[in-house]
Amino acid sequence: MDSSIIPFNKPYLSGNETRYIEEAVQSGKISGDGMFTKRCHQFFEQQLGFKKVLLTTSCTDALEMAALLLDIKPGDEVIMPSYTFVSTPNAFVLRGAHIVFADSTAENPNMDPAQVESLITARTRAIVPVHYAGIACDMDPIMEIANNHKLFVVEDAAQAIDSYYKGRALGTIGHLAAFSFHETKNIISGEGGMLAINDERFAARAEIIREKGTNRSSFFRGEVDKYGWVDQGSSFLPSDIIAAFLWAQLENLRDIQAKRVAIWERYYSALEPLVENGVELPRLPNFATNNGHMFYMVCRSLAERTALIESLKSQNINPVFHYLSLHTSPFYAEKHDGRVLPWADHYTDCLIRLPLYYELSTAQQNRITDAILAFYKQAAL
Incomplete structure (x- = not known):
């Protein structure tokens, strides 16, 4: 293996x-x-x-x-x-x-x-x-x-x-x-x-x-x-x-974009079954196109995301989370007007980005999605 x-x-x-x-x-x-x-x-x-x-x-x-x-x-x-x-x-x-x-x-x-x-x-x-x-x-x-x-x-x-x-x-x-x-x-x-x-x-x-x-x-x-x-x-x-x-x-823009979008679509197809259990995948509004820049998932809690990252890293797969809400940052928290921004905090706690690059092979991608599906199966979704 x-x-x-x-x-x-x-x-x-x-x-x-x-x-x-x-x-x-x-x-x-x-x-x-x-x-x-x-x-x-x-x-x-x-x-x-x-x-x-x-x-x-x-x-x-x-x-x-x-x-x-x-x-x-x-x-x-x-x-x-x-x-x-x-x-x-x-x-x-x-x-x-x-x-x-x-x-x-x-x-x-x-x-x-x-x-x-x-x-x-x-x-x-x-x-x-x-x-x-x-x-x-x-x-x-x-x-x-x-x-x-x-x-x-x-x-x-x-x-x-x-x-x-x-x-x-x-x-x-x-x-x-x-x-x-x-x-x-x-x-x-x-x-x-x-x-x-x-x-x-x-x-x-x-x-x-x-x-x-x-x-x-x-x-x-x-x-x-x-x-x-x-x-x-x-x-x-x-x-x-x-x-x-x-x-x-x-000079290679079209080729790069086609490859990245194909990888993005394979992720979506493989992980779509998780949606009915509350795991969120990227949503593409009808006014927007997809340039294959990033594939992310939104877990149901911070604890779940932490466990998923640890599980994938133990299998030599390296996902990462992303931004931390800036309105609560050490630099700007005191300057913010105090409004609660629940969705920003939700993505801060729950969003995870999966590997996505031109040379990512189908076999590697299958390894990633199989590991994610196995994690959720073990977690008894």
Whole structure:
């Protein structure tokens, strides 16, 4: 019987990454905005319909750029889910914002749009929906609320590359959007991210902020005869070596996505019998597509999840839980307004993510699902 270790994640390599990195090095231009960066930008704008994109060194940096572009200031309020990674609020906390956390939905960990309007005050500046597991938030009501109250929407699409809402690519709907190419994502560059700019009023300034507050990009296009310090900013643009790695991935986007979705669907088919006994599997709303980013289960209790993780790890299978509710975090608990967010806490206690990566074989996946089914059979569901 195979007892080899099944990791939670294994980075996918197309085979061209090192060749393209070598090309970038030999070109003599390995700092930002070289030939591979331009190829990546063109791909996203032409293939996925973004008005303008800028590669960044991380999704965190893309979010920080968004906060700068929106001129978030001390005392401003930003609404977002509690069940998210710390980068989502940190980008706005760094500008002095107060974070107003919304609860997740009963159907999935995405922010509940029905709660958003009641959280808006005169100080609210932005709403930040997070497309958890690459499954779209219900964006129409969020955009309607934002437009009615003259608020900005920043999509945290870190996990949502090549996923859609009513036929529109996630990240093309809000005023701004942030993506991740961290090694745990579908399309990777080790570290790396991207800011998508869908509101043209931010396009020129985004380039300046990304280039340390200078109009250097305009200079290299010949639009100005010299460049200088014209705004606040930082060094957000990645080396072209990172873009070269990313380009090798983008060339294989369709293959990567098809393989991940097939793995996701095999998980669902094998584990679906658990649903009638109260174990939750991902729910795909009729307005959303599935990009195969993540397969998760929601156990019935913290104790059950802990026991399941221990059982799988004893068999050299490595699942992991995910976020801890940020409204109860050591950093923000005293700043939170005291509202109970039961669904965020539920996913904190009960959600477990299963291994999902390109090279996960059917035999390995069967080993995982058999182990899970055996656990629940032993637990006398």
